[in-house]
Amino acid sequence: MVRNHSAPGSSPSSSLSPYLLFLTRRTLRRSSWKASSVVVLDPSSRTHYTYSQCVRNEPASCSSLLGFENELMTDRGKTAKGTTDLCVGEVIGFGATFVRYVILARFLGAADFGIAATFVLTVQVLQTVSNMALNMLIVQSRDGDDLSLEATAHSLQVLRGVVSAALVLALAWPISALFGIPHALWGLQTLAIVPLLEGFTHLDMHRMERHMHFRPSIMVGAVPKLITALAAWPVAAWLTDYSAALWLLIGQGVAGLLVSHAVAKHPYRLAWNRKYVAEILGFGWPLLLNGILFFGVSQGDRVIVGTAYTMADLGIYSVSAGFVITLSASLFRVINTLSLPPLARAQDDPGEFVRRYRICSMAFSLIAAVCGAFLIVAGEPLVVLFYGEPYRAAGVLVGWLAAAQSMRVLRLGPSIAAMAKGDTQCLMYANVFRVSGLVAAAGAALAGAPLAWIAAAAVLGEAVALPIPVMRLWKRYHLPIGVWLRPASAAMAGIVFSALLVAAGARNATIVVVLTTALIAGAALTVWGVVAFPSLRERLLLVYDLLGLSAGACTKETSGEQEGDGH
Numbered sequence: 001m002v003r004n005h006s007a008p009g010s011s012p013s014s015s016l017s018p019y020l021l022f023l024t025r026r027t028l029r030r031s032s033w034k035a036s037s038v039v040v041l042d043p044s045s046r047t048h049y050t051y052s053q054c055v056r057n058e059p060a061s062c063s064s065l066l067g068f069e070n071e072l073m074t075d076r077g078k079t080a081k082g083t084t085d086l087c088v089g090e091v092i093g094f095g096a097t098f099v100r101y102v103i104l105a106r107f108l109g110a111a112d113f114g115i116a117a118t119f120v121l122t123v124q125v126l127q128t129v130s131n132m133a134l135n136m137l138i139v140q141s142r143d144g145d146d147l148s149l150e151a152t153a154h155s156l157q158v159l160r161g162v163v164s165a166a167l168v169l170a171l172a173w174p175i176s177a178l179f180g181i182p183h184a185l186w187g188l189q190t191l192a193i194v195p196l197l198e199g200f201t202h203l204d205m206h207r208m209e210r211h212m213h214f215r216p217s218i219m220v221g222a223v224p225k226l227i228t229a230l231a232a233w234p235v236a237a238w239l240t241d242y243s244a245a246l247w248l249l250i251g252q253g254v255a256g257l258l259v260s261h262a263v264a265k266h267p268y269r270l271a272w273n274r275k276y277v278a279e280i281l282g283f284g285w286p287l288l289l290n291g292i293l294f295f296g297v298s299q300g301d302r303v304i305v306g307t308a309y310t311m312a313d314l315g316i317y318s319v320s321a322g323f324v325i326t327l328s329a330s331l332f333r334v335i336n337t338l339s340l341p342p343l344a345r346a347q348d349d350p351g352e353f354v355r356r357y358r359i360c361s362m363a364f365s366l367i368a369a370v371c372g373a374f375l376i377v378a379g380e381p382l383v384v385l386f387y388g389e390p391y392r393a394a395g396v397l398v399g400w401l402a403a404a405q406s407m408r409v410l411r412l413g414p415s416i417a418a419m420a421k422g423d424t425q426c427l428m429y430a431n432v433f434r435v436s437g438l439v440a441a442a443g444a445a446l447a448g449a450p451l452a453w454i455a456a457a458a459v460l461g462e463a464v465a466l467p468i469p470v471m472r473l474w475k476r477y478h479l480p481i482g483v484w485l486r487p488a489s490a491a492m493a494g495i496v497f498s499a500l501l502v503a504a505g506a507r508n509a510t511i512v513v514v515l516t517t518a519l520i521a522g523a524a525l526t527v528w529g530v531v532a533f534p535s536l537r538e539r540l541l542l543v544y545d546l547l548g549l550s551a552g553a554c555t556k557e558t559s560g561e562q563e564g565d566g567h
Contacts, residue, residue, distance in 0.1 A: 089218030090330040096222070096229035101322050102386050103229075104245055105315070107236035110390060114311035115184050116245030117318035121302055122175060123194050123249060126164045128295040130195075132156065132284030135206040136336075136419065140344050141279065144210050149279075151271035153203050156280060158270065161199015168192040179306045179314075187246045197253035204264035210341060216263035221333070224255035283424055293431035297461055298325075300438045301454050308445040317451055319387055320397035324375060328405040331367065335412055343420035353417075358483045361413040365487035369494035372406030375399070376498040393451070399502060400455035404437075406495050407462035410488045414469035414479075421477060430468040437461015 105113050134153045138144045172188035205216035228248045236244040261268060302321065306314045339360050346352040379402060380395025387394070411430065418426035441457035466488075473479040 089222045090334050093222040093225045094330040096225035097326050099229045100232045103232040105387050110312040110315035112242045114315035115242035118179050119245050125295050126195050130160050130164050137283045138206040139209050148273050149276045151269040152273045152276040155270045158199045161196050164195035165192040193250050194253045197257045202260040202264040202268050204266050219263050220260045223259050224252045227255050228252045289428050296438050297434035301441050304441050304445045316394045319391050320394035324401040339416045347420050357417045361484045362487045364413045365491035368406040368409035369491040372402050372495045373498035375402035396452050397455040404458035404462045414473050426469045426472050430465045433465040433468055434461040436464045
């Protein structure tokens with residue numbers, strides 16, 4: 001029996017419509033369901049009402065309850081389900097990628113791992129500089145469900161894959177000469193297979209993301225990584241050199257192509273609709289320029305290390321970058337995939353857009369503070385634990401790169417909000433300012449500075465770029481700066497506190513003490529975030545209430561079925 005906690009004579013507000021019904025799909029379909037099993041939750045006061053009360057006190061608000069089956073999978077329900085699916089998928093994907101990196105690093109040694117990092121870097125460069133964000137366009141566009149748009153995007157993606165493969169073949173020799181690895185020229189040429197495979201990927205999974213159906217995208221992202229992680233040990237043990245990374249990259253490309261077609265609901269088609277070509281190019285050209293800038297600011301540090309230092313140094317730097325950036329990339333995918341659809345749907349409703357933007361800013365600030373604090377404090381012992389003593393030098397770099405990625409998470413809120421408005425130039429402008437970090441890294445390399453200075457330069461670039469999207473949202477769309485600034489400032493304070501712990505010698509303690517300190521710092525920041533951010537706390541309490549009511553409803557329904565079976 002669901003208890004009613006409302007005051008006598010009180011009535012639920014008419015603003016309950018978005019929150020109106022909590023009822024299991026199975027219960028609704030039963031012919032014997034009763035109105036008393038329906039619960040309405042007022043999110044402002046966290047008060048529960050029975051359906052009968054709603055009908056008596058506010059019939060206009062509740063008149064649609066009886067035919068309300070489809071509303072059971074509202075945006076909140078879909079978002080909760082999508083969040084769970086995405087988190088599970090990203091945990092699998094991150095874990096598989098991390099395991100593959102650890103196996104390769106331990107089998108190949110720092111020098112060969114540096115060459116393997118060059119292969120990964122080459123693929124990522126081409127992916128970045130040719131990125132027109134076709135997946136984001138399909139999600140953001142009002143015509144995203146039109147299969148003609150999807151087919152046109154397929155055609156442009158094939159063109160992108162062919163051009164990228166040709167560029168790999170053309171640039172293989174210059175790249176091998178730049179990094180001083182002429183013996184690996186054949187491997188760089190063979191890499192042309194990877195972008196060619198990606199060019200024929202089916203994009204239907206992104207159309208399904210518009211409706212918060214993320215499992216197809218999760219499978220395309222996680223299954224290939226899981227396959228290559230399982231294959232990493234035997235392949236690395238058999239080949240024992242950098243070529244192991246090459247064949248694993250190609251295997252991941254083949255698996256990704258096959259899975260994308262397997263999960264698609266519509267046949268793969270190519271088309272050339274001029275209207276959609278113009279829309280794609282208009283949406284994508286700033287992102288194309290942004291991709292070139294993004295390569296410089298995200299991969300340029302590794303290019304500098306590979307050309308100005310040894311391959312062993314590049315291997316060490318790649319361990320630290322892979323350790324931090326692989327985790328942050330998984331977070332970015334979850335954040336972007338969950339945040340962009342609801343923000344895009346509210347782009348024409350200023351009040352609702354600001355509310356959703358506020359929630360995103362608070363959530364991203366909490367994520368930045370907790371993840372940044374943990375990696376800054378525990379980075380070095382974790383690197384030694386997983387990669388071994390030869391890579392201890394990478395631990396110092398992890399702290400700097402974790403601070404830089406935390407700042408990037410803080411910038412995601414306004415950046416995604418701008419993307420939801422169709423403003424793709426915002427990312428480009430931010431990355432222009434991030435180039436300052438690359439300039440500082442180049443200067444440090446020319447001066448022969450230690451690798452830590454290269455990582456510290458990334459923090460400088462992120463700090464300079466941090467306010468750019470916030471100011472652009474304020475000037476163009478009149479979004480209050482304080483919506484982002486208050487939670488972001490609190491998150492930065494947590495990151496600085498974690499850095500002070502490290503400076504005080506926290507990382508020199510035993511690994512148990514360091515990990516315990518990091519976990520305590522992360523837990524404290526989580527509690528602080530929930531207490532300090534009222535709107536975020538409202539969301540969490542709403543989810544908690546719904547979960548509690550769900551358990552009660554399911555228990556009641558099960559007992560009712562058992563009583564029915566007894567008769």
